[in-house]
Amino acid sequence: EEIGMIVNDLLTEHFPQIVDLHFTAEMEKELDEIAQGDKNWITVLRDFYTPFDATLQNASQSIAKRDLTKLSDEFCPLCDRPMVIKVGRFGKFLACSGYPDCKKTMPLIARIGVRCPQCYEGELVERIDKKKRRFYGCDRYPNCDFTSSRKPIPQPCPQCGKLLVESREGWTVCMACKHKVKIDEVEKVEAVA
Numbered sequence: 001e002e003i004g005m006i007v008n009d010l011l012t013e014h015f016p017q018i019v020d021l022h023f024t025a026e027m028e029k030e031l032d033e034i035a036q037g038d039k040n041w042i043t044v045l046r047d048f049y050t051p052f053d054a055t056l057q058n059a060s061q062s063i064a065k066r067d068l069t070k071l072s073d074e075f076c077p078l079c080d081r082p083m084v085i086k087v088g089r090f091g092k093f094l095a096c097s098g099y100p101d102c103k104k105t106m107p108l109i110a111r112i113g114v115r116c117p118q119c120y121e122g123e124l125v126e127r128i129d130k131k132k133r134r135f136y137g138c139d140r141y142p143n144c145d146f147t148s149s150r151k152p153i154p155q156p157c158p159q160c161g162k163l164l165v166e167s168r169e170g171w172t173v174c175m176a177c178k179h180k181v182k183i184d185e186v187e188k189v190e191a192v193a
Contacts, residue, residue, distance in 0.1 A: 014059035117163040118146035
């Protein structure tokens with residue numbers, strides 16, 4: 001998602017001609033003329049590629065220098081320097097700002113604002129497993145092994161007070177008593193309380 005936005009911004013900034021609708025329409029017209037035998041494909045390709053190659057070389061130098069990291073509010077457990085959010089091929093992660101002196105990396109933890117229903121000490125966080133599936137677990141793991149494949153919501157079950165998780169679209173279900181409640185009804189109860 002965010003990588004797509006970054007790519008779009010970089011294309012718009014460095015290759016404005018290519019993302020321009022007029023350019024695309026003109027290129028399509030020239031390709032049709034090539035298909036009909038009215039234009040020489042080598043000439044069209046050369047006219048496109050010569051300025052494109054120069055733009056590509058310029059962009060590759062300036063993009064490589066751009067720092068796409070963001071400062072996080074976490075600190076490195078090894079050297080106590082601030083951690084930064086980086087984007088890698090598997091998504092976002094935390095890395096020590098002291099690199100290359102400190103090479104510590106950690107997964108980026110997305111807290112969801114729900115206390116662990118098993119140990120009552122930890123907080124539930126969003127994680128991704130090895131098969132790229134999203135799940136929710138206690139941030140005290142391995143001391144607490146609570147997990148849920150469904151996203152927990154902050155409001156407790158109105159019937160028994162235990163953990164509610166998202167079920168089908170627009171619904172929640174209690175993990176303890178299996179009571180089903182529409183999400184908007186749970187939010188109304190929270191707003192009244």
